[in-house]
Amino acid sequence: MRTEIPTSSTTKAWAENLLLTSAIPTVGILITPSDPFFIDAPFPWVLLPLLLLALRYGTNHGTVSLLLLATAYEIGLYIGYWEPTKHSLSSLAIGMLLIIFICGEFHEIYERRMHALQIKYSRQNARMNEFVPLYQLLKSSHAQLERKLGGRFMSLRKSLQELQSRILTFSLAKGPPLEGIAMPILDFFCFHTSTRSAALYSINIKGQLMHPAMACFGNPRPVWPTNHLLREVLRTRQVVSIQPDHYDTVDGTLSIVPLIDVDDKIWAVIVINEMSLFDFNHQTLTLLAVLGGRIGDLIRRRNSIFSLSECSIQTLDTAIRRADYELREFKLPSAIIAITVPPHNQDDACGKLLGGGRGSDEVWCIKRYDGCQILIRLLHFTDEQALASFLSRNGILDSLSASSTLVSSVTWCLTPEQCPESLLAEITATLKIPSTPIQPSVEVDKAKSRAEVD
Template sequence: MLTKMLKNRWTESIAISLSFPLIGHAIDPSDPFFINYEFPWLILAPVLAGLRYGFVAGITSATLLISLVTSGFFLGWPGVSFFPEEMVIGLLLLTLISTEFRESWVRQTKLLDHKYNHLKLRMDKFARSYHLIKGSHYRLEQHLASQAKSLRLSLDDLKKKVLTLENHKGEPLAGIGDSVLKILGSYASVQMAGIYAVNEQRKMNPNPVASLGQPRTLLPSDPVIAEALKTGHVASIEMEKNGAMPAVGALVAIPLIDVYQRIWGVIVVNEMPLFAFQENTMDFLAVLGGKIGDLVKQRADAHCDNNDAGKVFESRLRRITSEIGYLKTSAVAIATIVNADEPPREILAKFQAELRGVDEILIVNDRWDRHLFLLLLPYTDEHGANELLNRVGLSKLSAEVACDGQNGTAFRFRGGDIKVCMWILDSKTSPEKVLLEVDRFCKTEFVVSIMAKPDESISSFA
């Protein structure tokens, strides 16, 4: 195919070159090379060949015509009484210029063709990914449509149920066990499980408070349960080499542990699908067990006098710092002080309009009768917190004064009537240090504490 194309190229170039002298001889036999004409028509032949096939074809055509004119001059052909130097030089220059434009145009065309092929390849890849995501999204919609509630709404319902049971005495797990197991069955693919109460000495009651399916009889020496009670973390059995699960014993033990490391109960899973037996599912179960443990503690402490705003904030802060280690993410704590002269409702409305479902806000009055807004933003980094403050009109860039500390950033507005301090929480953050710095921020009005001393206690916010 390539040889045929080259043959056609040279055939057409030679034919174009010879056609002009033949046409000239037919028009005027005394001047077949158009030497005595006002316009040298002979130069069109190499220009056409060069524009059609490139530099080599154009130069070859020009060389052929110049050879014919030179031969006619030396052989004394009629119409070639003198050697046309100007026409020969003009023919060469015009051929070079036209072929250079043609080569430049070909290079640009090839470049555009390569770009097109690259974009087409990326477009095809994007189209395949799009259809894959579209199909996955459709299946996800079907899955969500089959569930009446999301996980967050289910946890909110469980929290409301705990609040309604706070005024009723009895076991902390009584009345909520079925709801807890229902959440595990819906969102963790648990098929058979039981929830068991644990006392302060971490001794488990062998009789289940609630059950999902028909849980098997527990063995006192079950290593999975013993590991969960000892460490306070989710424990699971190791699968066999062929990927099969044992038919007896506990597969997973989920301690319901609060932020103060008190285990209120253990969920023992006896059956769950193999595909759910993976690391991210275990992390999810650990986070879920911690949240349920906090709710159980909230119910147990309903009649205690120390269930104040400071304790609530401390509990939620400890829970978030604990989840950071499991989920390998970050969080942000923000304290905002508003003097009594400033209307707090405007700022509160802005915060409530921008907060997500997982964010928490606590509003108290400090000892100087100032309004204190305590915000906890889980799964958020410093950039996300700055965007939130920017949307509520309290960004660092618009602050009158700003100072950066080792663990936090503080800034103020309106002549000091509004003060904001922000702490970035990661896996190395100590909740005690953050609580102490919040307390010092309130006391010193605009100073970020550097480090907490071991012998200092944490003050309450009430």
């Protein structure tokens, strides 16, 4: 779009012409009624409006002003309003006209330069308007390509594993629930969602926002309890964002992500103030909601009364409830496979099973009363077809049919019709395991460590 340098309108120019032209005789009548045009004065003040008008608006305005002054002078002499002066204005008209032409030429030179600058500015502005969207598109495409090709030094699954390790191994002192882990959580969010400015605020047991922020990334704006998005998050307990055209109406808050566990307790909120426009979409908001729930469960587990080293049914129950919530809210499927390993040759069997997993999987190794190892794996983002592919890829079905290394294998696919409590009861009944915390097996831990090294 072409942008022109603003110029004075024609009406304003002629109004200024009349005002300056009439100013000289008006002031002259008040000061020297006998010589209102200052023709016989030491300095010919009658030249002042001619010079100003010729320099500002060109030769035409200066010439018209001279004609008006000469006409007024002659009419005043004709009606006898003032006496004839030593020099008449008509005798000075040729010199005044020459001065007007010279000043008008300077005005034309200035106008030509301004016109050339205006054309250059318009061209540069048009090129800039074409370049800016192309640059933003190239930048966004590069960021998307970097994510697809694994250009980042750490994947989402590996980062989630590392964050889980940091949250669960950081010693919990007598202080806020997020003491020592707020900044790693915020860094994790900002890194994987292209967030440029955000802050993490703790929520107390009364459901109130606590100030100041426990962690900040970039230069976030402060958020207060009166924020409409914050009120909506505390009411709906879900991720809330605004439309891009309403950005300036909510104190600069773009989105708020609650860190909420499966018990519907909000531990903290992440207030996002600035995010890449390319990443501000439904998929990213869904990812924020999923990560907010996962981290909320980790915070709950860290602050629970159970030992963090326990491999318990309680953690399995939490994971199943989280997977069920993600299935119902975001249509993300999950599956469970449980394999019974006999007491003999457990190292090789468990090592093979543990080594074929993915970073997002969760594994529980439980030693049953008869000495058998029960390996339970929860595969997130896995439907029936993906589960079959997983079993075939890892050779589990072949091992079951070819030898007695594995005793049995049972699979479940989460469905909206089955509640998490009934699924957990079915799993414990089928596998004949108790519903109380059980210490993990030393042999399985060794096999798992060996599989991770391999």
